[in-house]
Amino acid sequence: xxxxxxxxxFPLLQTPIEANYRACTIPYRFPSDxxxxxxxxxxxxxxxxxxxxxxFKQRAETDPTVTDAPFRxxxxxxxxxxxxxxxxxxxxxxxxxxxxxxxxxxxEQILRELGFRDIFKKVxxxxxxxxxxxFGDVVSLNDAIGDGGKRLENLVRGIFAGNIFDLGSAQLAExxxxxxxxxxxxxxxxxxxxxxxxxxxxxxxxxxKKPWKKAVIFVDNxxxxxxxxxxxxxxxxxxxxxxVVLAANDLPSINDVTYAxxxxxxxKLKDENGKLMGVDTTNLFVANSxxxxxxxxxxxVSQELAYLxxxxxxxxxxxxxxxxxxxxxxxxxxxxxxxxxxxHPEVAQFLGGRLYDCVFKYNEVTS
Numbered sequence: 001x002x003x004x005x006x007x008x009x010f011p012l013l014q015t016p017i018e019a020n021y022r023a024c025t026i027p028y029r030f031p032s033d034x035x036x037x038x039x040x041x042x043x044x045x046x047x048x049x050x051x052x053x054x055x056f057k058q059r060a061e062t063d064p065t066v067t068d069a070p071f072r073x074x075x076x077x078x079x080x081x082x083x084x085x086x087x088x089x090x091x092x093x094x095x096x097x098x099x100x101x102x103x104x105x106x107x108e109q110i111l112r113e114l115g116f117r118d119i120f121k122k123v124x125x126x127x128x129x130x131x132x133x134x135f136g137d138v139v140s141l142n143d144a145i146g147d148g149g150k151r152l153e154n155l156v157r158g159i160f161a162g163n164i165f166d167l168g169s170a171q172l173a174e175x176x177x178x179x180x181x182x183x184x185x186x187x188x189x190x191x192x193x194x195x196x197x198x199x200x201x202x203x204x205x206x207x208x209k210k211p212w213k214k215a216v217i218f219v220d221n222x223x224x225x226x227x228x229x230x231x232x233x234x235x236x237x238x239x240x241x242x243x244v245v246l247a248a249n250d251l252p253s254i255n256d257v258t259y260a261x262x263x264x265x266x267x268k269l270k271d272e273n274g275k276l277m278g279v280d281t282t283n284l285f286v287a288n289s290x291x292x293x294x295x296x297x298x299x300x301v302s303q304e305l306a307y308l309x310x311x312x313x314x315x316x317x318x319x320x321x322x323x324x325x326x327x328x329x330x331x332x333x334x335x336x337x338x339x340x341x342x343x344h345p346e347v348a349q350f351l352g353g354r355l356y357d358c359v360f361k362y363n364e365v366t367s
Contacts, residue, residue: 007290007300011310012216014331023297024099025328026350029091038091042098044346046084049103053077059119060111072114079110100325104293108253118252120222124261127223132268134183138228139235139277149204155233156200156339160358161186162229163220163319163341183224196342196353199362203337206364207240212335214243214312216305218289218296220319220340222257227265230318234284235276243283245308247301251292256321259288294321298330320347324359336363 014020028042038046060066060073083094083106091097094106111119118124138158145151164186193200215237219226234244248259257265263286266276274281287309290302296317309315315336317323323338324347330336338361342348348355 006303008303008306010298010301011306012312012315012332012334013298014333017299020331021299023101023326025325028099029097035092036090038088042091043088046087046098048344048346050081050084053081060116063116063119066115076110076114080107100295101293101297104295108293120255124222124255128227128265131224131227135227135269136277139232142232148208152204152207153200155236156360157190159229159233159318159339160190160341162225183228191354191357195358195360196351197359197361200360203362210240212242212314215314215316216245216247216309216312217316218247218318218322219257220322221255222261226257226262235279238281238283239279245285245287247287247289247305249291250288253292254294256294259286262286295326296322298327328361334365
């Protein structure tokens with residue numbers, strides 16, 4: 001794990017960072033709220049995390065790398081539930097008041113302290129293998145679309161469809177255990193446009209001018225999300241002459257793809273000439289973001305990523321954790337895109353949209 005001293009602010013955040021940046025999108029409380037009494041929003045979010053405990057416990061129980069996993073999984077469930085209940089009684093306990101970063105961090109900490117390093121490893125490997133076998137078909141379908149704007153929209157729909165594979169959402173974990181992930185069906189079944197935030201038409205106009213020299217993409221889940229959603233999109237950027245940096249987590253957290261896993265996936269997708277379905281990958285880079293949560297605080301990224309990103313002119317945050325629950329309103333010195341599917345009712349309510357609605361928030365910076 002990277003030591004805290006090695007983490008630095010993301011260089012493209014609007015400065016001064018203290019005045020301009022707050023990682024968490026949804027305020028659980030306001031300055032006028034009683035610091036000793038949990039707010040209705042805090043209680044709703046603590047309950048959301050409480051409701052996810054059974055699915056995490058179930059994954060942990062069957063972790064083959066941990067001795068007496070069922071016993072330790074039970075310990076995790078008890079300890080995490082106890083802390084969450086404490087937050088309802090006293091929001092200032094356990095380093096509170098709670099926000100989505102703290103609630104995620106405590107969950108990961110307890111799992112790691114009990115010896116659970118990667119409880120979603122098996123399902124990630126299975127989903128990656130499944131998605132790798134479909135990659136060629138998905139890319140060919142995109143390549144067959146002659147109109148650039150329509151192709152871009154299809155690629156964007158692919159990102160949303162892939163983003164459904166999220167085992168951090170209790171509802172989706174249940175759906176997923178029932179019938180797996182049908183990627184193409186998901187592309188067709190997205191909620192109709194306009195989405196709750198829909199800047200796609202503005203983005204299309206800018207895209208058609210091939211304006212970006214370098215894009216940094218903060219990636220999200222394993223499986224269909226990264227392989228059938230983000231990689232075809234990244235490949236299209238490469239084709240337009242843009243350098244692409246994919247920033248992935250340092251350590252495992254739910255079913256998010258890690259830096260090491262992403263390097264492995266890309267190696268499997270390349271042909272013997274190092275190309276991705278005919279597209280040169282010399283300008284494709286994979287960076288360790290330094291992050292170990294399904295959400296991200298951009299004041300704490302690895303030095304490697306900060307260095308690679310310093311001259312980028314497009315930042316993309318993909319997925320509900322990094323692009324909606326955190327960083328939706330983050331301001332950058334360059335163009336930015338936040339793209340993800342709304343998978344928690346509480347987020348839908350905050351945005352005034354529907355569950356499984358889509359967010360496509362594009363901010364252009366006029367230099």
